[in-house]
Amino acid sequence: MITSFEQQDVRINDKLTNNFAKQLERLGCxxxxRELGATKRTPRKCSAVNLLVSFMAMISHGRCSYNIWAMFLSQLxxxxxxxxxxxxxVNHLLVQLAKGLLEAALKVHHEKIVDPVLFSGFKRVLLHDAxxxxxxxxxxxxFPGSKNGHGESAVAKIQAVFEMLxxxxxxxxxxxxxxxxxxxxSRANQDVRKDDLVIRDLGYLSLISxxxxxxxxxxxxxxxxxNWIISRECNGHRIDMLKELTKHKSLDIDVFLGAKNTIKCRLVSVKLGEKAAxxxxxxxxxxAHKNxxxxxxxxxxxxxDIFITDVPREKWSSEKVVQVYANRWYIEILFKAWKNGMGIEKDIPNNYLDKDRVELYLYMRMLQIVLLIMPLYHITSRLAFxxxxxxxxxxxTKYIIDHICITTLIDSLPKHIERILYYCSYEHRKDRTNHIERLITGSS
Known part of the structure; x- marks a missing residue:
């Protein structure tokens, strides 16, 4: 027997279900x-849209179990x-459906978030991080992690490519x-096109890439x-990087990379402030290991900070190179929103015992970010700026999660916009700039 409290707890707002259902329908859910075989051609009780809408409502609700999911779906x-x-x-076919919907959602056009003048001449600016x-x-x-003193750990890794423009x-x-x-x-390089700009950190660096x-x-x-082999001239002597930096404080020189001098590019370095260093x-x-x-x-x-780039000096000064690389902060902020704002890492249910359930949860959380959070963030960012x-x-992100009727919030944005601008703005600090201010103004 379901109590009145439980009935109220699982009741889904009509605007929430209708709005999110329409988004899934537009994606061809x-x-x-049917194409993947994840549903029957003529489902007797519920469609794939209803199944995923109720799943999204459940995870937004914060309690994940088959029983809770069934109650949300029954109400719907x-x-x-x-x-x-x-x-x-719940099987690998439903996981493939969620992944396919995420891939379709990624193709939806959003707002520009940077001044395109900085990236003029590039068709796409790809930030690659994990x-x-x-x-x-x-x-x-x-999802094997590292081995430690407590035995095996479990860690999922999300690789993301974000297009800045x-x-x-x-x-x-x-x-x-x-x-x-x-x-x-190498996998992501398969999608790189002419006139793209690719921004990555140390972990992705190789001569092959x-x-x-x-x-x-x-x-x-x-x-x-x-410690890379870097030479000033083709087949020349290896640069003593510390000696060069101590002597010149900053560098912007042409170099050759690798023992065989296969790649010619610019090397740009800047000295960090004392606190950052x-x-x-x-x-x-x-x-580091104690030994x-x-x-x-x-x-x-x-x-x-030491950077390499093949963009010529006529296009970017050394200061511009540093400013461009600083845009990596944006994807790191997005990751922070996933983990701290949505609590993905903390909220993965302990009773999710198999790969399909964990992957379904992660893909649906990422779909929630792309369809619900990012559009609202772009709108409010533009108005705030x-x-x-x-x-x-x-x-x-926290504001949206705290207001469980997420898409209802987007429908009634004029009513909420002042609250979002007031409660979700960065505090202005005279002694330092925040990461978003650095991206927009180019300050360091």
Whole structure:
């Protein structure tokens, strides 16, 4: 017997279900489900749209179980559905449906989030980065993490490529902690096109990956390790990086990379402030093995940011190179919103015992971000910027999650906009700028 409180707890707002259902319909949810075999051609009780709408309502509600899901679905279609009936539908085909919908949603055009003048001449600006999500330990056979003193751990790894000029994710790939960034760089390079700009960090750096980008007529900006073989001239002597940096403080020189001098590009370096350098050195010591502490030379080199790019000086000064690379903060802020704002890492249910359930949960959470959170963030960011303010995506995410009727919030945006601008804006600080201000103004 369901109590009145439970009935109220599972009641779904009509605007919420109708709006999200319409979004799934526009993405071709039922057609894709039939194509994949994830649903019967003529479902007797519920369509794929209803199944996923009720799942989204459940995870927004914060309690995940087949029983709760069945109650939400029963309320939605005004019929009684057993948890066993839902359990039978949760398999790799439903996971493929959620993944396919996410890929379709990624193609939807959003608002520009950067000044295109900085990136003039590039058709796309691709930020490639990854984030890790801790999972219950018993999932280590599916999403293996690192081995530690407590045995095996379970960690999922989300690789994402974000296109800055449109504000779109163009690729999201779910794997495990042990899937290397180098392998994913080659996978993502298959989608790189002429006149693209690819921005990545150290983990994705290899001569093979850079050569793949260049061969497609695209450009790159990348951090580089100081221990790479770098020469000033083809077949020349290796640069003593610390000596060069100590002598010149900053650099903007032409170099050749690798032992065979296969790639010619610019090397740009800047000296960090004392606080930033000290923090970087502190983290390096903390993360190092007790018997493998960083050398004095490495600690000194941590006081510099070192970049490589094949974009010519006529287009970008060394200051512009640094400003462009700073745009990586944006995708890191998005990851922060996923983990801190939505609580994805903390909210993965402990009773999700198999790969299909975990992957379905993660793909639906990411679909929620792309369809519901990002559009609202773009709208409020544009309105806030016109007033000289910047919106925190973490605060916006929490605001949306706290208001469970998410798409209802978007429908009634005029009523909520002042609250969002007031509660979700970055606090203005005279002593420092926040990350979004750095992206917009180019300040350091």
């Amino acid at each position: 039922d057609d894709l489900a 279609i005004d019929d009684t559905i057993s948890k066993k009936a839902i359990e039978k539908r 984030t890790h999500l801790g999972l219950p330990k018993y999932m280590s056979h599916v 449109t504000g779109n994710f163009i690729d999201i790939h779910l794997g495990s902690f042990r899937d290397t960034d180098l392998v994913d760089a 850079l050569d793949e980008i260049i061969s497609k007529g695209a450009s790159f900006v990348n951090q580089i390790r100081s 000290a923090e970087r050195r502190r983290k390096a010591k903390m993360n 493998r502490q960083p050398s004095k030379e490495k600690l000194k080199l941590l006081g510099y 016109a007033k000289g303010r910047q919106i925190s995506i973490v605060s916006v």
